[in-house]
Amino acid sequence: MNLEIQSRLSFYRRLEEVEHKKGISLVRHIETGQIYVEKVLTQYDKSIYDWLQQSKLPYVPQIYECMEEDGTLYLIEEYIQGITLETYIEQFGCLDLDAAGRVIEYLCRTLEKLHRHIPPIVHRDIKPTNIMLQGDFKKGHGIVSVYLIDFNTARVFDAERNRDTELIGTRGFAAPEQYGFSQSDARTDIYGLGVLLNYMLCGKLIRDGIYADHQEVSQIIRKATQIDPEKRYQTAEEMLDAMQQSMILDEATDKVSLNDKSRPAWTRFLPPGFREGKILNMVVAAIYYIFWMYFCLTVEVKDHGEPLSGTWLYVNRFVYFMMFIITPFFWNNYLDVWNYFPLVRSPKKIWKLVGLFLYTVAWFFLVMFVFVIVEDIFR
Known part of the structure; x- marks a missing residue:
């Protein structure tokens, strides 16, 4: 040392x-x-x-x-002062739907942050001993906070691999792909959530039996723990939505308080600056969008010294709009678009910045190239 x-x-x-x-x-x-x-x-x-x-x-x-x-x-x-979920179950028995729903909600919101990292971070070891609980515990009640711990086996998703090179996970909680069938990704953690939910409600692993006292919850567990990752929930947000729709999170949702609690699913489609609901961000974004819209609607364009008018004036204005309006969307990873561009997926900031710059310049040239082609054809 x-x-x-x-x-x-x-x-x-x-x-x-x-x-x-x-x-x-x-x-x-x-x-x-x-x-x-x-x-x-x-x-x-x-x-x-x-x-x-x-x-x-x-x-x-x-x-x-x-x-x-x-x-x-x-x-x-x-140091998280509390007890593990495993200890809680040993002391108080299985959780009721409300308490189990709250635990899953905390974990889903935490995993959303990990999985949205570019590239995604996969925990790979969702199990009762890696969940810390805080609260004034009573059977089925008293859980105030839920922490996800132990990132020793976590890994960064590599889109160029087709399977895990290390077989890591806890037997009974590990997804099939962790045994070398394919590569771990965000859906690996979804499998762990499904096994965990089943274990909290009936004390059994999936192979020993699936919780059957609530049909919709049983369906959620079955879908989350499908052998084929394509048949599972594809994101933690999707699984959380399913639980909310099944009504088991009615009471829990009001109690959970995360510092950066995720907003409703539809807000991800809002333009950059409006997705998080922060006043300052929305004001700055509104100024940017209004400025460019005003510029594009009023800019005068000349061709050989003569002002353009009519259709081609508006075509030119539209080209300006497309060249610049895309920048905040791409630079803010709108709808996780970075997942499709190699350089910006890099965990190293320098390569990410290089990628953002190169792709932005490439977009400008692409728009201009298409415009020139269209202009040659129709004029």
């Missing part, structure tokens, strides 16, 4: 070892007295922890130190 890592870790005094095999310990900061979790990992994807440290997602443990040396990652992360 180099001197820098030793120096940064020296501010934390070890209290007790939590899991020897995983290299997890509770530590206390010697100056503030704050308790943290220290992890020493040999299996990891550092880019995921770097992103988690920067993004500060709600209901995911915050990362405070992330240091790497010789194939080992040293982490200091937030």
